[in-house]
Amino acid sequence: MTPEDDAGPPPGAVPHGWQRPGAEPAWAQGWWQGADRWCASPNHGIRPPGMALELAVIHSISLPPGQYGGLDVPALFLNRLDTGAHPYYAGLVGLEVSAHFWIRRDGEIWQFVDVRRRAWHAGRSSWRGRENCNDYSVGIELEGLEGERFERGQYQALVPLLQALRSRWGIAALSGHEHVAPGRKQDPGPGFDWTALQQALRPSAAVCAAGERLPWDFPGEGPVALGGTTASA
Numbered sequence: 001m002t003p004e005d006d007a008g009p010p011p012g013a014v015p016h017g018w019q020r021p022g023a024e025p026a027w028a029q030g031w032w033q034g035a036d037r038w039c040a041s042p043n044h045g046i047r048p049p050g051m052a053l054e055l056a057v058i059h060s061i062s063l064p065p066g067q068y069g070g071l072d073v074p075a076l077f078l079n080r081l082d083t084g085a086h087p088y089y090a091g092l093v094g095l096e097v098s099a100h101f102w103i104r105r106d107g108e109i110w111q112f113v114d115v116r117r118r119a120w121h122a123g124r125s126s127w128r129g130r131e132n133c134n135d136y137s138v139g140i141e142l143e144g145l146e147g148e149r150f151e152r153g154q155y156q157a158l159v160p161l162l163q164a165l166r167s168r169w170g171i172a173a174l175s176g177h178e179h180v181a182p183g184r185k186q187d188p189g190p191g192f193d194w195t196a197l198q199q200a201l202r203p204s205a206a207v208c209a210a211g212e213r214l215p216w217d218f219p220g221e222g223p224v225a226l227g228g229t230t231a232s233a
């Protein structure tokens with residue numbers, strides 16, 4: 001990696017739903033041009049050589065917990081959080097974390113880490129017997145609180161992001177942080193509607209008619225056949 005690899009935002013910001021008909025989603029190296037904002041976090045590292053991206057880990061976060069619309073989550077990811085600003089933040093002193101993406105309550109998407117780089121979101125984790133999910137996953141944080149519901153606009157933002165991650169990087173599996181770090185993490189929690197997400201990602205009628213399998217692998221199960229049961233969180 002050269003310094004330019006992490007130089008930050010690509011030019012030409014466009015709305016996150018943008019995609020030319022029939023065109024691949026736009027990426028500038030590992031930065032998605034469908035994001036609304038780019039803020040390069042210093043918290044990242046190299047992925048193991050040759051490691052393919054396989055998994056998107058869904059998280060939830062808000063700072064202070066349960067308060068939405070502020071800028072303390074980006075501040076945390078940028079190591080600029082004023083840890084004296086709230087009693088809860090005393091436990092965050094010195095914490096160096098990041099996620100590739102953060103989706104606010106209104107559906108605005110921020111990107112903090114180049115997808116080609118390893119962000120620090122999952123911690124000690126295991127997916128299907130493989131440790132260290134950060135090595136082969138992309139981390140997506142939703143502004144929210146575990147156990148609470150998420151906004152329609154967040155799902156609407158998540159779908160094209162996931163489709164772009166699959167199209168460009170081959171990521172076809174989804175998991176919650178709670179699933180890869182059971183007992184240690186509870187996000188995004190029972191308020192996240194995996195069934196709604198699965199339905200939103202359902203391929204077009206033409207693809208269904210062709211009898212193809214859904215290309216998404218949801219928590220707790222392998223790839224879901226069309227007409228199969230819905231995913232469980």
Ligand SMILES: [Zn+2]
Nearest residue numbers: 059060177187
């Ligand atoms: Zn998490």
